[in-house]
Amino acid sequence: MRCNRRNGLETVKPTIGIVGGGVVGLCCAVALLDRGYGVSVFERDADYNAASWGNAGHIAVEQVEPLASPSVLKSVPNRLFSAGGVLGLPPSMARRWLPFAARLVAASTPARFAAGTAALTPLLAGAMPAWRDLVAAIDAPGLLREEGHILVWDSAASAKTGRQRWSRTAIGTARIVDAEPELLRRLGFLADPVGGAIRFTGSGQIADLRQLATTLEAAVEARGGRIVHGGVHLIDGGGRIVVAGHDVDQVLVTAGVRSRDLLEPLGYRVPMIAERGYHIRARADGWPADLPPIVFEDCSMIVTRYADCVQAASFVELGDPDGPPDPRKWDRLEHHVRSLGLPIEGPFERWMGARPTLPDYLPAIGRSTRHANLAYAFGHQHLGLTLAPVTATLVAAMLAGETPAIPLAPFDLDRFGRKGPHA
Template sequence: MQKTAIIIGGGVVGLASGLALARRGLAARLVEADPDRRAASWGNAGHVAIEQVEPLASRAAIRSAPGWLFSRGGALALPPGQWRAWAPFAWRMMGAARPHRFETGKAALSALLAEAMPAWRRFAESLPERGLLREDGHYVLWGSPAAAMKGRAAWANADTGTARFHDIDEGERRTLASLLGADPAGAIRFENTGQIDDLSRLAEALETAFRAVGGEIVRGRARLELVGGRAGVSIEGSAAEVPDHVVLAAGVRSGGLIAPLGHRAPIIAERGYHIRARSHDWPAHLPPLVFEDRSMIVTRYADCVQAASFVELGEPDAAPDPAKWARLERHVLELGLPMRGPFERWMGARPTLPDYLPAIGRSARAGNLLYAFGHQHLGLTLAPITGEIVGALAMGERPPVKIDAFDLERFAGRGRRT
């Protein structure tokens, strides 16, 4: 008899996981509560960020946080009215930033990211849609010589895993000067990071590929409950079903969904903002530009240019802050970027756990439950390798990467690490 799977969450991680299961012969059904694709999967910077191997839960990040506050012109926002969400998260993050925890997390994340680009190549080749993945690297720029000297030194001393960078050459300098109207004060180019050409095309390609191998997509809300020691799924209030496998990949909603099964997942909405310009003069194949002084990344997609920024910790459903979009528009104006309004505005919630590591594994409390969420800024980057891990776990195989550090039981409470 054909085994069954229900995947909760239709973002990029959920679709990659569902596709992996369907391709292994399971009767897979994916439940997605967001038909308008407002999730972070479809509004991110499109950057395959294999260089980000150092978890943000670090002593260095915590020491520098006051200088990055939005009120001081930085990208970190801690809305006073949402302190009940971010204060406990910040406390747990400080615990996760202890040197031993940081080094353990970095080693685990580094191993996962080392497989991210090979997994993306395999994934992209398996899709009928061509040209989704570009491996052109990305630029990091600074607004002053002093910032450039400090920033380049920081990258030189950072662990960037398999990613490599070089100082820009004369041709790259001319390209950037033409875009900015002046020579950049300083810039480096990462050589082997990647970009997704178009997030909407990616979403369509994944859904099409999933359906092509027999997968079914259901638009609606799911709920988890424990049924005889296994995970049962109720869709839109229906009676609970108990499939052979349940995969929870619901992003920032995952913590609330998994709680009835006895799991603790202290996830927070790390909200990011972007603006998009359909009217622009941006070169078609220019890789993403990171303006590090302003914590802003600009990406040329197939049909628009997008500027994205901000780390706003809070509730996923809180009203967006228009001041963040206004600041993004001001950055574009001050930098002289060839983007013209009116701008389309978006805000979405990255699913982040206090140690800035994902939760990937099999539940110790419900034998048929697999989970894959909490990928923070790296959901797009890690989706294909996460899907491969989920597929291996479902088939009882050894995962392609060691995943012990991503076990959700690390948040189980007393006697545990956080």
């Protein structure tokens, strides 16, 4: 327990063990510490190699439509890596992705897609305001850039099709404008003139992911929280969860793709897949420092300038988080960079990380109905960075016994049912 003194009265708040020190876990830690809780963050990795610190840096407020949708299912054949697309389904990992694919199909009905969009819309509407509040709270306003992002097509034909598709897509608080002539002039380094381009406003990016990680960790420790590196073991203590070897009152699981391994032995059904993404990084010498992220939609690649490097990222590969990477995907990224004429020169740093994705493409945020001291916030798929601060505010309110500003019922883990005693 942690004692706090307010207005001359001493109050006692529980200590919370947060299992998972990625961006969601650290944001939750800051929010809970600011409410007076004692917090220990348990993080198994110390090398900043998780998806939280290797993503595109894009605050994607426009992505209110879940990828579990009829249109995405129809497009699968053209999206396959073997057809030149972005989707990898490794045969060696079929036992992982086949059950997930069956659940994804079931979640992609028009009715469930509409319900998923309705659930994500308020979350994403709160994303940018929550980021503004967070960077102010940790005294790091320079981490947040709000210049939107650019979307480029190779040809006039694909630009026409793309514009029509985006005009029918729900984009939440974002807005679309034509790319101004000056912006197109600045893209003159491309090997061929662009077929078309639009600019999204209302979205943003993180200026440097490693700096975000270290700043959040410093903010946790400055507020009296602990960061403990190393794995932990969760034990069913008969209606309560115990973190072996540690004295905490409540447990919050924010371990991303590792949350499945933590919770399924305790009887929870967590049908999550590792949605593996790839990036290459190089020195930023030739890339304009003030360009916002650029999405090259025809090759499903996003290029982001960070403080001292430029990164190209792509691919949706469903499989094992610990399986070996596929070097062909890095090779294809390098091919895209060369063929587009991007001012990015190697040697390239290669990275692969696993997004935590549930089959309906909604996160799991809530409290356990089986263990009184267990809560969770994971499964944010492509939106972990985007939704980390707003998730933290909702979790902090929930644990304080308040009514969260956004209903959490659509994100309850029990939507996937419960495991039987011998499952």
